Amino acid sequence: MSETTPVPGAPASYTLTSLWQTILQRKQDRPEGSYTAELLASGDSVILKKLGEEAVEVIVAASVEGGDRVIYEMADLLYHALVLLAAHDLSWYDVEAELARRFK
Numbered sequence: 001m002s003e004t005t006p007v008p009g010a011p012a013s014y015t016l017t018s019l020w021q022t023i024l025q026r027k028q029d030r031p032e033g034s035y036t037a038e039l040l041a042s043g044d045s046v047i048l049k050k051l052g053e054e055a056v057e058v059i060v061a062a063s064v065e066g067g068d069r070v071i072y073e074m075a076d077l078l079y080h081a082l083v084l085l086a087a088h089d090l091s092w093y094d095v096e097a098e099l100a101r102r103f104k
Contacts, residue, residue, distance in 0.1 A: 020082055020092040027086050039083050047087055051080045 026036035039047055054077040061069040085092055 016078075016092065019079065023082050023086045036083060039080075040087055044084075044087065047080065047084050051077070051084055054080050 023036055026034050027040050030037040030041065039050065054073065057073040058070065058077050061073045082092060085095065
């Protein structure tokens with residue numbers, strides 16, 4: 001199994017790290033047919049629109065549906081947030097460091 005393939009049941013940090021590495025790889029290689037590569041090529045306006053849509057979907061899911069739907073939509077929101085970071089040459093690890101700083 002490759003280092004960028006999430007393992008079912010693995011700790012969340014492993015999955016997030018794997019997802020982050022995959023997004024960075026898509027940014028570098030821009031493989032044809034990759035949704036991530038298409039988002040990155042589209043620029044901020046499309047990425048920000050998707051991020052906003054996903055945020056609204058999380059709110060609706062939490063307000064109306066709950067449970068598994070919140071998890072599903074939150075995963076979409078986090079994915080699009082990671083794409084935005086990559087598009088701006090920012091690092092997921094910097095976000096983790098900021099969270100750790102706040103946690104002290």
